[in-house]
Amino acid sequence: MSDWPWPWLKRLIRRLRFARADRKADAPLVPDKLKTMVRAVVSTRPDEIGCDECFEQLDQFVEMVLAGKNAAEALPLVHDHLERCGDCREEFEALLRVVQQAAA
């Protein structure tokens, strides 16, 4: 990768950021999948939990959400995992629906 023009790339990014500082509304429309991928990489945290640990606390998390408590603040790693993992998010949304209906 030594032939890659990194310094040039960096300079260009800085210049563009500076020039566009007042043009936030013009954010480009890149396909969602790519955005998801790039966001997933750069937002990676060292302390993420896995699916098992998320599942372990999912019932508690859902009840907090439905009680109007700040679940994301109380269980930040569960919240973070649900933002990243489609499988767990799908199950979270389903559980939310179920408990909501049971309470209604």
Add this chain to the structure above:
Amino acid sequence: MQRTNEEWLAALRGSGREAALSDLRQILVRGLSYALVDQPNLQPGDLEDFAQEALLRILDRLDSFRGESQFTTWAHKIAIRVAFTELRRLRWRDVSLDAAVEAGAIDFVPEALVDMQADPEQQVLQRSLLEMLRQMMMTDLTERQRQALAAMLYGMPLEEIARRMGSNRNALYKLLHDARQKLKSRMMDHGLSSEDVMHVFGL
């Protein structure tokens, strides 16, 4: 019939077991009808089958219930896991890992992903960063990490990727987490901050 958590546990462990099981089965079937409301391809009898399988698991794991939620919420959680696992398996059963990996890799051809609406300078940056990411994926990730990432980009659920790779969902998440960490730290090595990259893609 309403029961407290303690009453559920006592009933499921004791002499009231049959009645408690019957009540819980009803509660789970009803819950699943809400949980799976937007699932296509549900067959008659599916809800009862999922509930039955969930009951077995619930009885098996009764000791692991920590009382941090209503017992029924915990039970619904297990039933939902059972149901989604099976529905994902059925939905993806005709897609091989190779096919998903190939399709996902095609999705990551930089030319195809650049936003043509962005101004030319922005497009150059996007293309460059994507090419950089692609190169890092080739040089810094393991074959398994690349496979999992491509299949995920294609949209295959982690659970199904894991099944095909002889792994499980939790381990696969960790594999992908390691891959993301690696890619991120390599980007940082090149002096690119998260903000720089997010900005280029309008994030």
